[in-house]
Structures are given as C-alpha cells and as structure tokens.
Amino acid sequence: MDFYLGLAQVIGVHTLLGLSAYCVLLTGQVSLAQAAFFAVGAYVAAILTVIFKWHLFAALGVSAVVSGLTACAVGFPALRVKGLMLVVATLAFGEAVRLFFFNFTYQIQAGELKIGPHGAEGFRQIRYFPEHGWSTFDVLMFIWLMVAIVMACLWWLDQSRAGAVMRAVGEDEVAAHSSGINVTAVKVLAMTIGGVIAGIGGGIFAHYTTHIEHVQFGVILATFAIAYPILGGLSNVFGTLLAVIFIQGFLIEGLRFLGDWRNLLFGALIVLAMNLRPRGFLDAGGVASLKRMLFAGKESSGA
Amino acid sequence: MLDLQGIAKHFGGVHAVDGVDLTVKRGEILGLIGPNGSGKSTIVNLVSGLFPLTSGRILFEGDDISDLPSHARVGLGIARTFQNIRLFGQLSVWQNLWVAQNSRQQRQEVFFKRWFGGSAGVQAEIERTLEFFDLAHKRHELAANLSFGEQRRLEFARAISARPNLLLLDEPAAGMNAEEVDQLDARIRKMRDDGFTVLLIEHHVELVMSVADRIAVLNFGRKIAEGPPAAVQDDAAVREAYLGTR
Structure with a gap:
C-alpha cells in the first residue's frame, strides 16, 4: 500500500512540475529551466521550515514567490532569443542553478546535529512532516489538494482571454504583435507563472522526500518537465496529468518487471505515442470530438 | 493622418524602400501598386512596426511613431492584414x-x-x-x-x-475568386463609409482602380507616380514599369 501512496505522491508533484512547463509552452517557448525553478522552490521552502522553523504553508508561499521572481528575472534576458537558442539559454541557467546548490552550504547547530544544506552532500533531515505528525496519507491529500488548486487556476486561466492571448503568442508571434499584443510581457508573465507553480512543486517535493541534493534537479528532470505537457497535449491541463500518469505510473513503475528492457521500451513507447497523437494525448480536435460525444445535441456556450 | 517622410529600408545592399514620401488623408482609400519587389509590403511592415526604419520618419496623427513597437501602434489605431495569411490556427x-x-x-x-x-x-x-x-x-x-x-x-x-482608424491591407484579394473579390470590394467601400482610412496594397488592378480614391505607384523602392486612378492609369512611367503599354 505504501508503494502506491508513494507513487501517487510522485505523480502529484511531477504534475505540478509538468504544469509549470505547460504554462510556458502555451506561449511557444521550450524552457529547460523548470527544474531549476523547482530546485529553488525546494531549497527555499526546506531552509525556511528546517532552519527558521516556519510553518509549511508560509514556507511554500515564500518559495513560490522566490521561484516566480527568479523565473521573471530569467525571462527578460532569455526571451530575447527564440527556439533552440532559448533551449540552450535556459539549459545553461538550469545547470548554473544546479551547480550553485552543489556549492551551497548553510548550516546551523541543532543539538548534536548540524542541519541545513551542505554542498554536494545535499540537504538532509527535512523532517517537517514526521515532526508535525503528518501521516503519509495526510501528505498525499495535501499534495493532491495543491494539484487540484493549481489545475483549477490554470483551467480558468485557459478559458479566459488571458489564456487565449498566451496561446495566440505561441501560435504566431508576428501576428500577435500586429494584433496589438505585447508579446514580451506575455512571455515573461507566462514564465513567471510557471516559476510560481514550479516553486510550489519543489517546496512540496523537498518535504516528502526529506532529503534533496543537486543531482535531483539536473537536465533529466528538466526534460521530464517539458515532456509531460508535450506528450499530454496543450489543449488543456488534463493532458499533462495524463502524461505524468502514463510516464511515472506506467512506463517507470508499471514496466519495472521488464528489468533492463524497460529503458528500451520507455523511449519506444514515447515515440509511438507521439506518432499516434502528434499534438499530444489531448489535442484540440480530440477535445472537440469528446465534447460532441458527451454533450451531443447541446449547443455549447460562447467564448 | 499618416505621413511617411523620406522613409527608407535597406536590407544589406538591397534598398527595398528608398526614400518614399507618402501621405494618407483621413477617410480616403489609398491604393499602393507596383511590380513584385518594388517595396509595397516593406512599407506596410515599416508602418506596422515589424522592423525599424533605416532612415526617415513616420508620423501618425501628427506624432512621430517611428520608434514605437508594433503593439503600441495598434493601440494608437493602426491595424493590418498579412499577404500570406497569419491566423492563430489552433484558436477558434x-x-x-x-x-x-x-x-x-x-x-x-x-x-x-x-x-x-x-x-x-x-x-x-x-x-x-x-x-x-x-x-x-x-x-x-x-x-x-x-x-x-x-x-x-x-x-x-x-x-x-x-478598432483601428487606419487599416493596412496587404494584398487582401490574393488567391480570391471573382465573386470573393466583389464581396471584398463592397466590404472595403463599407469600411470607408464607416470612417476607416485604408491603405490598400494590391496586384488586382481592377479592384484597386475601382475602390481607391488615389493611387501611388512604386518601382524599385521609389514612388514614380501618385494621383487619381484615371491619371495614374494614363501615366507613361507607370505603363512602362507596371501596367504595360497598349
């Protein structure tokens, strides 16, 4: 049972990570910096609860803000470049952040132990949940509550004019410019929202694993972050959730019995999935036909 | 309403637009014609702010807008269409x-x-x-x-x-059949009656001659003629460069 609870936690946190990339991808930017924002969130939240003894919620709030500001600051210079150049720029930033935490030591004495992030050894003893009597189930509920809140907010954003404007920028920047949209502002804003979401996700991640270190936030995690929304499709937030369940639940855990063959199949299945559904699991056409099936005969409302 | 003062755009050694003066008056339809590569679309791109001027200035309602970004120009009331359609395809x-x-x-x-x-x-x-x-x-x-x-x-x-005051139409009739061109003709007239000012770039000479109040002709990035449709049609330089001689 614990295994499934653990898996559900992983899926929840990775969904947050995927949604942070989803938001950025809507504006047509491929960012490999999401893992870095996730890392910033993780370290900030953990330092606040472990060293400064803050309440978890306050720590998560601050980690969201700090990650968001970081993303905003990265957004301005990075967004002057496009396409592959942006990928390289954000990749470089991600590595810089990882190496920062590789060298980052900030410890205090607590009784016998020294606690706090300790360079390459990482940050151990993030024991907020056990110290405050949260059971695994409580933690799970909390993670999915946050996922639900973030998904609801993004869903609402998607239906609004702001969401349409973000998608318009992703479709065609020149046309968006010429339609009076401030493309730079929209892109930086999307990056900031993505940073906030990644910050929340990272903060939660640090507390349920109880131990974080720089290697966890490398290129692999950044790649997963953008793989989820791309594989899931950008028509709505549930695509990302589906993709996380598919990758984490099925490809990684479900195929574990295959041993080494799993890694081979892993890549092959992703390629297959992208060939069958080039715009992702849930694309606009798929959603439209789904709607027709569910609400046959009913005229859907405007906007 | 729109005042182009000696605007030029050079791409490397290519002088796409080479010192053009052009005025669009409030409420008129100004047709801009010329052979391929004569700089018509470049003028639209310059006015809408897609790329910066090499020299000259652009005045809109008396204000210099040469350095404003595209989206700000839309806010002031300049909107455009594209020669090759650019819609947001995955939006409704x-x-x-x-x-x-x-x-x-x-x-x-x-x-x-x-x-x-x-x-x-x-x-x-x-x-x-x-x-x-x-x-x-x-x-x-x-x-x-x-x-x-x-x-x-x-x-x-x-x-x-x-809600623009000035509308830049970059070859709106390209690829249209006769019936669609007629509808377009009617729509452009209706726009003028509603108080829009239109800068119309078009290869469809019939359409331009029919709707435009005035016509300017470009060749190799320079303006070679300007005036009412009938006068432009009879202009020797224009016949030589674009319309062809009878």
Whole structure:
C-alpha cells in the first residue's frame, strides 16, 4: 500500500512540475529551466521550515514567490532569443542553478546535529512532516489538494482571454504583435507563472522526500518537465496529468518487471505515442470530438 | 493622418524602400501598386512596426511613431492584414477576434474584465464583426480548419477588432475568386463609409482602380507616380514599369 501512496505522491508533484512547463509552452517557448525553478522552490521552502522553523504553508508561499521572481528575472534576458537558442539559454541557467546548490552550504547547530544544506552532500533531515505528525496519507491529500488548486487556476486561466492571448503568442508571434499584443510581457508573465507553480512543486517535493541534493534537479528532470505537457497535449491541463500518469505510473513503475528492457521500451513507447497523437494525448480536435460525444445535441456556450 | 517622410529600408545592399514620401488623408482609400519587389509590403511592415526604419520618419496623427513597437501602434489605431495569411490556427474563430481587442479604449477597460471576464460590450462587438464578415456560423471552428476565403475574411475581421482608424491591407484579394473579390470590394467601400482610412496594397488592378480614391505607384523602392486612378492609369512611367503599354 505504501508503494502506491508513494507513487501517487510522485505523480502529484511531477504534475505540478509538468504544469509549470505547460504554462510556458502555451506561449511557444521550450524552457529547460523548470527544474531549476523547482530546485529553488525546494531549497527555499526546506531552509525556511528546517532552519527558521516556519510553518509549511508560509514556507511554500515564500518559495513560490522566490521561484516566480527568479523565473521573471530569467525571462527578460532569455526571451530575447527564440527556439533552440532559448533551449540552450535556459539549459545553461538550469545547470548554473544546479551547480550553485552543489556549492551551497548553510548550516546551523541543532543539538548534536548540524542541519541545513551542505554542498554536494545535499540537504538532509527535512523532517517537517514526521515532526508535525503528518501521516503519509495526510501528505498525499495535501499534495493532491495543491494539484487540484493549481489545475483549477490554470483551467480558468485557459478559458479566459488571458489564456487565449498566451496561446495566440505561441501560435504566431508576428501576428500577435500586429494584433496589438505585447508579446514580451506575455512571455515573461507566462514564465513567471510557471516559476510560481514550479516553486510550489519543489517546496512540496523537498518535504516528502526529506532529503534533496543537486543531482535531483539536473537536465533529466528538466526534460521530464517539458515532456509531460508535450506528450499530454496543450489543449488543456488534463493532458499533462495524463502524461505524468502514463510516464511515472506506467512506463517507470508499471514496466519495472521488464528489468533492463524497460529503458528500451520507455523511449519506444514515447515515440509511438507521439506518432499516434502528434499534438499530444489531448489535442484540440480530440477535445472537440469528446465534447460532441458527451454533450451531443447541446449547443455549447460562447467564448 | 499618416505621413511617411523620406522613409527608407535597406536590407544589406538591397534598398527595398528608398526614400518614399507618402501621405494618407483621413477617410480616403489609398491604393499602393507596383511590380513584385518594388517595396509595397516593406512599407506596410515599416508602418506596422515589424522592423525599424533605416532612415526617415513616420508620423501618425501628427506624432512621430517611428520608434514605437508594433503593439503600441495598434493601440494608437493602426491595424493590418498579412499577404500570406497569419491566423492563430489552433484558436477558434471567436478567440481570434477576442485576443485582438487591443484598441486604446479597450485597453482602458477594468483589468479583470479585460483579461478574464469579457464584458457584454466586447461580446456584442465581436458578434457584430462576425456578422459583418459572414463568419457567425463558424464561431466555434478552429481557424486552421476554415476555407481559404474564410481565413482571409477572418484576418480582415481580426484587424478590425482593434478598432483601428487606419487599416493596412496587404494584398487582401490574393488567391480570391471573382465573386470573393466583389464581396471584398463592397466590404472595403463599407469600411470607408464607416470612417476607416485604408491603405490598400494590391496586384488586382481592377479592384484597386475601382475602390481607391488615389493611387501611388512604386518601382524599385521609389514612388514614380501618385494621383487619381484615371491619371495614374494614363501615366507613361507607370505603363512602362507596371501596367504595360497598349
């Protein structure tokens, strides 16, 4: 049972990570910096609860803000470049952040132990949940509550004019410019929202694993972050959730019995999935036909 | 209304536009014609702010807008269409018009309503635009799934959505059949009657001669003639460069 609870936690946190990339991808930017924002969130939240003894919620709030500001600051210079150049720029930033935490030591004495992030050894003893009597189930509920809140907010954003404007920028920047949209502002804003979401996700991640270190936030995690929304499709937030369940639940855990063959199949299945559904699991056409099936005969409302 | 003063655009050694003076008066339809590569589209791109001028200045309603970014020019009331249609393909027809609500008045709407709600006034305005361009029955369709003629109309409609005073139409009749050109002709006239000013770039000479109040002719980045359609048609230099001699 614990295994499934653990898996559900992983899926929840990775969904947050995927949604942070989803938001950025809507504006047509491929960012490999999401893992870095996730890392910033993780370290900030953990330092606040472990060293400064803050309440978890306050720590998560601050980690969201700090990650968001970081993303905003990265957004301005990075967004002057496009396409592959942006990928390289954000990749470089991600590595810089990882190496920062590789060298980052900030410890205090607590009784016998020294606690706090300790360079390459990482940050151990993030024991907020056990110290405050949260059971695994409580933690799970909390993670999915946050996922639900973030998904609801993004869903609402998607239906609004702001969401349409973000998608318009992703479709065609020149046309968006010429339609009076401030493309730079929209892109930086999307990056900031993505940073906030990644910050929340990272903060939660640090507390349920109880131990974080720089290697966890490398290129692999950044790649997963953008793989989820791309594989899931950008028509709505549930695509990302589906993709996380598919990758984490099925490809990684479900195929574990295959041993080494799993890694081979892993890549092959992703390629297959992208060939069958080039715009992702849930694309606009798929959603439209789904709607027709569910609400046959009913005229859907405007906007 | 629009005043181009000696504008030039050089791409490396190519002088795409080479010192053109042009004035568009309020309420008129100015046709801009010329052979391929004579700099017509470049002028539209310069006026809409897609790339910076090499020299010269652009005045709009008396203000120098040469250094303003594209989106700010839309806010002042300059909207355009593209020669090769550029729609937001994965957005619905309705959304294409919704995102283009960027006029100065629209920008002053309450933040929340503007970005999240969508006021009744905006909805009614989009409905009117859809009606005028005969797209109301397609409102939930993705723009990418429209027919060619519908896409042209939608792009036109999107340009109107920002309530521009000046409309830059870059070859709106390209690829249209005779019937669609007639409809376009009628729509452009209606726009003028509604108080729009239009800068029309077109290869469809019949259309330009029929709707334009004045015509300017470009050749190799320079203006070679300007005047009422009849006079331009008889101009020797224009015949030589573009219309052909009889």
